Amino acid sequence: MRGGAPDRQVVRKIHVWFAGRCRGLPSIPPMTTRRTFLLGTGAAAAGTLVATTATAPASAEPETRSARPDADRDRFTIAVIPDTQYLFDQDRGDAEPLDAALRHLVNRTSADNIVFTAHLGDLTENGSKSEIEDVGRSFRALDRRRVGYSVLAGNHDLDSRTDDQRGRTPYLDEFGPRRFRDSPTFRGASPDGYNSYHVFRAAGREWLVLALDWRMSDKGFAWARGVLARHPKLPAVLTTHEFVHAGGDGKAELSDYGRRLWEGLVKDHDQIFLTLNGHFWPPARSVLTNAAGHDVHVHITNYQDRYYGGSAMIRLYEFDLARNTIDVRTYSPWLLGKRSLNTLERREVELTGDADRFSVPIDFEQRFAGFAPVPVRPERPVRQLLVPGTVAYWRADSLKDLSGNGNDLRQVGTLTATTEHHRDSPSRASRFFGKEGYLSTVDSAPLNRLTFERGYTVEAFIKLPAGFDHPWCGLLTKLAPGAAAGKTGDDPKEPLCTLNVAGGGGLQWAVFPKNRDGMSTNWGHELAEDTWWHVAVVNDGRHTKLYVEGSELLRNPSTPATGIATAGDPWLVGAYAYDRIVEKSFHGWLGEVRIVDRALPTERFLTAR
Template sequence: MSSSRRLFLLNAGLIPAAAALPVPAAASPSGGARPDTDSPRFTLAVIPDTQYLYDRDRGDAAPLEASLRYIVDSAREHNMVFVAHLGDMTENGLASEFSSISRTFRILDRFPYSVLAGNHDIDASKDDQRGPSPYLDNFGPARFRNSPSFRGATRDGYNSYHVFRAAGREWVVLALDWRPSAGSIAWARDVLRKHPRSPVILTTHEFVHADSGDGNAVLSDFGQRLWNDLVKDNDQIFLTLNGHFWPPGRTVLRNSAGNDVHAHITNYQDRYYGGSAMIRLYHFDLARGVIDVQTFSPWLLAQRKLNVLAQQEIERSGPLDYFSVEMDFAKRFSGFAPVPPVASRPAREMVIPGTVAYWRFDSRDLRDLSGNGNDLVASGTPTWSPEHHASQPGHGSVFLDGAYFKTVSGAPLNRATFQRGYTIEAFFKLPTDFNSSHAWGALLSRLGTGRDAGKTGDDPSEPVATLSLSDGHALQWATFPLNQNGISTNWGHELPLGKWWHVAVVNDGRCTTLYVDGARLLRNPSTPAVGISTANDVWLMGAYTYDRKIDKTFYGWIGDVRVVDRPLAERDFMVRS
């Protein structure tokens, strides 16, 4: 249940306030749940300045205790993999203040987390060679000896780095001091060299500020030095998080490799109750290519009664606190961790039992590679291209814009009726300028009308079978089955342009199901549809006919195409999910 959902239920009186946020007396060391390190979705929790909650005799540990317990208790729900505090843990850096916040952080001990010193935690006039401090006494490297993420620290103890695993890979968090020395910057560079293929999140107390008030963050003087000395030339650093300043803000910087570095400032100490221990959740979703960000106070969420000020602070919903960052993670990380291309697969591996026809366009060979003699001939001038779907067996395609192919006269495929079922697969890509004038061009169709096959239902001038793209670039498989007088139609959904897709039409001898990239679609008819009618005419690739005349040609790229005389399971499709 999201925090927004909890808030809705709480305000609606549908659940008691205590149920909105469980706050146990103690939390289990591991949070009671191990993260799913292979899931493309995971969450990083961020805790900004908590200094006013630990300020001599004026503080209150309850808000941060609630935040940390929420993190532990919701770890499974959010697939929480790491927690980062951004510094200014205390107001005066006193031993008594650190003793108090140290007790609070026992809730999180042995959970993957990092902390760092802000200017209020130490002697801010010195860099990390300042020597002993209550901060080090409580949050130095010794505290993290049982941490599942801690990997090392500078000799002075003020800078550390952590590694967590998520989305099937390792990620590095650099937690840098308020003022790292030149030696510590060199240490940080060495950490990156030791983890050359890991994306890096830089946490530090000061980096950017948004003093203009419009939310557009800019580098501070110190941030500019850190940018020049560490961030700019290290492409692995893609996200920086800092506190110190308020109001919150964000910006996108461009590094030496020409890639984006997202810089975010989050700090709510100026808000009600010292920020009410606001936390920010960064929900990474590599499948969708986005980081969704939300900011709220678990402590306030758990309150049964809220005063007027508190009601305004439960959740921050402005564009600087609740937003999404779009990111093509594979592209962004390609400079240091390129995704290896999927190797081409030999044609013989694709000719599985039951293969009736197999064509691919990594050469100009138009023969049926199944060996069954369903060779193609071209009409017009197709353009061969090296473009292909990332997991396509053949690394090539043909671009069609008016040209098309047809099977040779006498090809066995021309007579096939597939009474026991079939699977038709094709890889394709529609250009970004695809429009309604290109609609209804067929990837694959069958010459001959329903009338030619003895059908009188629906529009008998339609072809006996066609796999086409609508004006909304949605797939449509329309066929006159052997057991029906009319047309059986499967519909897909609108597909984004400029992207490669794999389509599979699977008939199990009774019903037909449409798949895209191995995923079953919705609009598949349940009425029995047995086989495909035929007038013993040729099949067409890249053309659609009406009343036996070429009416529309396909506009776009076509990759490998395979026809099998039996239903295939998703695991046997040519596409690799």
């Protein structure tokens, strides 16, 4: 390397020392009634373990015109490319593995919703003009498609003894700010050109990427702090060449320069929740705690020590905001695209070690609350919730029917007023039902006599306590049994209508409709405890569907069920009755309840934005 490069024997000895230091480290039947089912099987339900299977990587293919990423999907991917230096080493390299990886990322933009790609430095072995130009040609595959990506300099891309004030280099000529002037994500670079930042949009918000030089000067640190200060609400991913390495226990720990970077930038900037670096091997990961007391996930990924210089291995960070998880997988698109593989290649197609394929649990809303809290949805006035057809509307701070239809409630036993509520609840209160108290419509309530033959929508906000063990407790139930309305099918002692929390926290809607002698029953899945849920029952005059959080559930009957039979009896709120005897109160929190005499679309639910 020109310009006072370090002695190659010294560099080789350092590499051998690190390789030696890290080597060896762990890289139910149709006619069964609800009551019979309960007695026959017991109320307790076993917990379930949900297993997820990652999608297998798609094979590499010729570059094609790809769709743009979807900025609003709550699943998106950041692609990471670690050290490629051995692929660009004078006359000893091979650009095809990296070319295949970049084609693959372009072609998978839509399928994997790849919103950004980051290279972690050491693009080349010697940082010569010809090597830098060669790797620059490979990255034109991303330039042509206006794909958002970043690169940064590693110690092999320039004189490793210098910091970001080193001046002009072949690296800066090829990968300086001018290259990114048409990039959809590039937002700026430090005056020296060696540090840059990018902003991409995903999951309906903006995210920041800092791509920092191998060695930052004091000016570089000041520039990076300035970028974060100008974007105080953006969650940030920091990429650099050196930060952590694998320690003796296989977990990532800060290098000497990494400690400077941690103390001078990362620790005091809560926005930085993930750091990615290469340089050392083997790969490793760990979690550090910043000054705000929050997690910072630190990951090293580098495979240059493996077959064919790492075979242009890529790592995908698949963010899933609905599951509060980042799923990580590592594979070689170049090898995937081959028709046949040799003995060594077969071992490298996809890596599944603990540091190569794993999941990172992150409660994104909670983690980002310190710098970008989700605005609290304001309480909505009653008049906004009285959609046409509303026949009853009850909030937890009153026994009055707020619809004005006279369907007032009376309280039986003891209930506790709380401020607990679903985040999308129009009001800010609930009642806690402690297995004894409940509510009932007054005898004169018009609701008692309604049959809902045009359809209905019943909505409620509920939360089950941790350790819930009180199955078949009612949320909303008619007091009179089926026999009181002349129904003789199934068990005529069952209530004319009931919305229950069944065993394991699953929902059940069981009704004697007007058009049938027997019951029509909908079943829901088991609901997580200690979590607020919006539940809804919607009937369009013929068919009934259960919804949770606006999502239609599976076990909804196709046999027509019209209306709700009645004997002019009261509705119980927070209780279940059998043969007119109140057997069980609800156990948990119950927020507001609304009943409408027609089918509402999900966009008109109480949770609607």
